[in-house]
Amino acid sequence: xxxxxxxLLKARQEAEEAGPVDEWGGNPLEVNVNEQxxxxxxxxxxxxxxxxxxxxxxxxxxxxxxxxxxxxxxLALLFQSFMVSATITFQWMxxxxxxxxSKSAGPFIGDLSNFALRGIMSGPSIGSAALPDILFCFYxxxxxxxxxxxVIGGAFERGRIVPSIVFGFCWATIVxxxxxxxxxxxxxxxxxxxxxxxxxxxxxxIASGCSALAYALVLGKRKGHGTEGAxxxxxxxxxxxxxxxxxxxxxxxFNGGSTLGLSVRSLLVIFNTNAxxxxxxxxxxxxxxxxxxxxxxxxxxxxxxxxxxVGITPAAxxxxxxxxxxxxxxxxxxxxxxxxxxxxxxxxxGMDVFKLHGVGGMVGSFLTGIFATxxxxxxxxxTEASGALDGIGVQVGRQLADICAVSLYSFVVSCVxxxxxxYIPGMHLRITDEAEEHGLDRDQFHxxxxxDTDIFEEIAKRGLSVDALIGQPHKxxxxxxxxxxxxxx
Numbered sequence: 001x002x003x004x005x006x007x008l009l010k011a012r013q014e015a016e017e018a019g020p021v022d023e024w025g026g027n028p029l030e031v032n033v034n035e036q037x038x039x040x041x042x043x044x045x046x047x048x049x050x051x052x053x054x055x056x057x058x059x060x061x062x063x064x065x066x067x068x069x070x071x072x073x074x075l076a077l078l079f080q081s082f083m084v085s086a087t088i089t090f091q092w093m094x095x096x097x098x099x100x101x102s103k104s105a106g107p108f109i110g111d112l113s114n115f116a117l118r119g120i121m122s123g124p125s126i127g128s129a130a131l132p133d134i135l136f137c138f139y140x141x142x143x144x145x146x147x148x149x150x151v152i153g154g155a156f157e158r159g160r161i162v163p164s165i166v167f168g169f170c171w172a173t174i175v176x177x178x179x180x181x182x183x184x185x186x187x188x189x190x191x192x193x194x195x196x197x198x199x200x201x202x203x204x205x206i207a208s209g210c211s212a213l214a215y216a217l218v219l220g221k222r223k224g225h226g227t228e229g230a231x232x233x234x235x236x237x238x239x240x241x242x243x244x245x246x247x248x249x250x251x252x253x254f255n256g257g258s259t260l261g262l263s264v265r266s267l268l269v270i271f272n273t274n275a276x277x278x279x280x281x282x283x284x285x286x287x288x289x290x291x292x293x294x295x296x297x298x299x300x301x302x303x304x305x306x307x308x309x310v311g312i313t314p315a316a317x318x319x320x321x322x323x324x325x326x327x328x329x330x331x332x333x334x335x336x337x338x339x340x341x342x343x344x345x346x347x348x349x350g351m352d353v354f355k356l357h358g359v360g361g362m363v364g365s366f367l368t369g370i371f372a373t374x375x376x377x378x379x380x381x382x383t384e385a386s387g388a389l390d391g392i393g394v395q396v397g398r399q400l401a402d403i404c405a406v407s408l409y410s411f412v413v414s415c416v417x418x419x420x421x422x423y424i425p426g427m428h429l430r431i432t433d434e435a436e437e438h439g440l441d442r443d444q445f446h447x448x449x450x451x452d453t454d455i456f457e458e459i460a461k462r463g464l465s466v467d468a469l470i471g472q473p474h475k476x477x478x479x480x481x482x483x484x485x486x487x488x489x
Contacts, residue, residue, distance in 0.1 A: 025122035025132065033122040040130040043261045047135055050257030053250055054142045058085050060246025061149045064306075065156075065351060066450065067239025068299070072439025073157040074235060074450040080152050080161060087165050088145040091172050093117055096144060097137050099177035100185065101126050107189040109178045126186065128260040139257060143200060144180075146254075148172055150208040151414075153351035154215030155429075158222055158436055161444050163421055163429045167215075170417055175211060175410050179203045182405075195402035196372050196385050196395065198269075199258035201314025201365040202402055207410040209358020213349050214414035218422065219429055221348035223436050236450075237298050244302040248277055251309045255316045265379035269316045273309065276316075276328030280308020283332035291339075300336070303356060307332040310360035311367070318372035318385050327371070331363045362403050369399030 025033045037044065062081025066074040088096070098114035103126050105111060114120055117137070125136035148168040155164050180203045182190040190202070197203070234240050255273045259266040284304025288297050311331025312324050319327065338355045342348060349355075372387030372395065386392040421427050435443035441450070 025124070028122070036122075036124070037130060037132070043128070043130045044132065044135055046262040046266070047131055047139055047257050047260065050253035051135075051139050051142060053253030054139070054146070054257065055250070056246040057146045057250030057254065058142075058149055060243045060250060061146065061153075062243070063239050063246065064243030064302070065153055067236040067241075067243060068234045068351060069157055070439070071235040071450055072441055074239075075441040076161060076444055077152075078450075079445070080164065081149055083161070083165050084149045084152060084168055085145050087169050088148050088172055089141060091169050092137070092141040092144055096172055096177055097140065099173065100144075100180040101137075101140065102185075105181050105185045105187045107182070107187060107192070109181050110185065127184075130261055136260070140180075143204060143254070144172055144176055146250075147176055147200075147204045147208050150204075150353060150357055151211045151215065153353040154212030154349060155219060156216070156222070156348075156350040157440055158219055158430050159215070159440075160428060160431055163427050166427065167418065167421060167429075170421075171211060171414065174417065175207060175413050176203060179207050179406055179409065183402075190402055190405070193398050193401065194385075195398050196318060196368050196387070197314045197365065197402065198317040198368075199255045199313045201310075201361045201368065202406040205310050205313060205357040205361030206365065206403060206406045209354045209356070209361060210407045210411040211414040212351070212353035213345070213347060213358065214411050215418060216349035216354075217347050218415060218418040222350065223433055234299050240299055240302050244305055248305055248309065251277070255313060259317060259380055261380070263380040265317055265377070265383075268321070268376065268379060271321055272312055272316045272319065272324035275321050275324045276308040276312030276331075277305045278308070279325040279328030280304040280306070280311065280332035283308070283329040284336045287333055287336035291336075303352065304332040304336065307335040307356055307360045310357055311364035314361070314365045315368040315371065317380075317383070318368060318377050318387070320373075320376055323371045327364060327367050330367065331360050334363050335360050358407070362407070365399050365403050366396070369396040 025036060034041075059078075059081050062078045065077040065081075069077055093116065095112060095115055097117065097120065098112050099110045102110035102113045104113050120133045120137050122132045122134065125131045125133045127136045127140075148171060151171060152159075152164055152168060182188040183195065183197050183203050185191060190197070195202075251273055252270050256266055256270040259269060281301050281304040284300050284307060285296065288300040289295070308328030308331060311327045315327055316324065335355055338359055341355050341359070342350070368387065370388045372385050373389050374384045374386045377383040377385040387395045418429065422429050431440060431443050
C-alpha cells in the first residue's frame with residue numbers, strides 16, 4: 001500500500017519536530033478536528049465506500065465454502081463467517097491494529113502503543129495523512145477478518161467451531177499481524193527491502209493458504225477420504241456462484257481502496273481487478289475444457305475467477321490492464337493444473353484454500369516482480385515501483401524472499417499453534433468419527449440445517465433416495481409410491 005500524500009506526511013513530521021502532537025488530531029471540544037483534512041474529504045469518502053464494498057467478501061466466503069462442502073456440514077461454514085467477523089473485530093480493537101500498524105513498530109511487529117485503540121481517532125493515519133486513523137483502522141480490520149475466514153476453510157467438514165474461533169483469534173495475533181507489519185508498516189523489513197505487495201499477496205493469500213494447509217495437516221484426513229463418501233463435489237453450485245459474485249464485488253474495494261486515496265491509479269486498479277478475474281475464468285475453463293473432454297464446470301469458472309483475483313492482488317497497482325489480464329490467466333491456469341496437489345502432499349485440504357490462495361498468491365507475487373513498472377505506479381503522483389520490466393531484475397529475488405518468508409512463517413507457526421491448542425483440555429480441534437459421519441451441522445448446532453428440513457425428514461421417513469425424486473426408482477420403492485400417495489397398510 002502506498003502513501004499518496006507524501007507532502008502532507010512530511011508536513012506532519014515537521015510539526016512533530018516542532019512540538020508535541022495530539023494523536024487524536026486535537027481535542028474536539030476545543031478545535032474542529034475536520035479542518036486538518038479540509039479539501040481532502042473526498043479521499044475519506046472514497047475509502048469509506050471501499051470499506052462498504054469490501055465487507056460482503058466475508059459472508060461471500062461463507063456462501064462459497066458452504067456450497068463447496070457437503071450439505072450436512074454447510075451451515076457451520078456460514079455461521080463461522082459471522083463468528084470470524086465478530087471475533088476479529090474484537091481482536092483488532094484489542095491489540096491487532098497496534099501490533100500491525102503502530103507508528104513506533106519495529107521491523108517485525110508493532111508495539112502496544114495503540115492498545116485498545118488508544119490514540120486512534122481523528123489524527124492522520126500511518127497509511128495516508130489524508131485519512132483519519134479510525135477510517136484506516138476499519139479498512140485494515142476488514143482485510144484481517146477476510147483473511148481469517150479464508151484460513152478457517154482448512155478445517156473443512158471436521159473442525160469443531162469453538163476451537164476454530166480461538167485459533168482464528170490467536171492466528172490473527174501471531175501470524176497475520178506480524179506479516180502485515182513486515183509488508184505494509186513503513187518500519188517493516190519487507191516494506192524496506194522493498195518487496196512489492198499492493199493489496200495482500202503475502203499477508204492475505206500466501207499466509208492464509210499455507211495456514212489452511214497446516215490446519216488440514218494437524219486435523220488429519222477426513223473419515224473415508226478418497227472414497228465416494230468424502231467426495232469433493234459441491235452440494236450447492238448456486239451457493240458457490242453467489243459466494244463468488246459477492247467476493248468479486250468486494251474485491252473492487254479490496255484492491256481499489258489499497259491506493260488509500262482516489263487517483264487515476266486507483267481507477268486503473270479497479271479495471272485491472274476485473275480484467276484479471278475475467279482472464280482467470282478463461283484460464284481455468286480452458287484447462288477444464290481439455291481435461292474433461294469438452295465439458296464445462298460452473299464451480300471451475302468460479303474458482304478461476306477467484307484465482308485471477310488472487311493473482312492480481314499483489315500486482316494490481318503496478319501493472320497495465322493487459323498485463324493484469326495475462327497475470328489472471330496464468331495464475332488460474334497454474335491453479336487449475338494443481339488439481340491433485342492434495343494427493344502430492346498427502347494432506348486432505350478439501351476446500352482448495354492452499355491451491356487457490358497459497359499457490360495463486362505465490363504466482364501473483366512472483367509475476368509482480370517481473371511486470372511491475374513505475375510508469376503505472378506513478379499514476380498516483382507519488383509511488384515509484386519497478387520490476388524486471390523496468391530493468392530492475394533484483395526485484396524478482398526480493399519477491400522470492402517475500403514468498404519464502406511468509407509461507408514458511410505462516411505454515412510453521414500455524415502448525416505449532418494448532419498443536420498447542422490440540423492438547424489444551426476441552427479444546428479438541430476435531431469432531432468425533434461418529435459426528436463426522438452424521439455431519440458437522442448436526443453435531444454443532446441444535447435443530448438447524450441447510451435447506452428445507454421438512455422435505456429431507458419426509459424423504460428419510462419414506463426410505464427414498466434423491467434419485468427417486470428425480471424419476472429414478474429407489475430399491476424397495478415402486479415408481480407409483482414416488483409419484484403418488486404412499487400406499488396404505
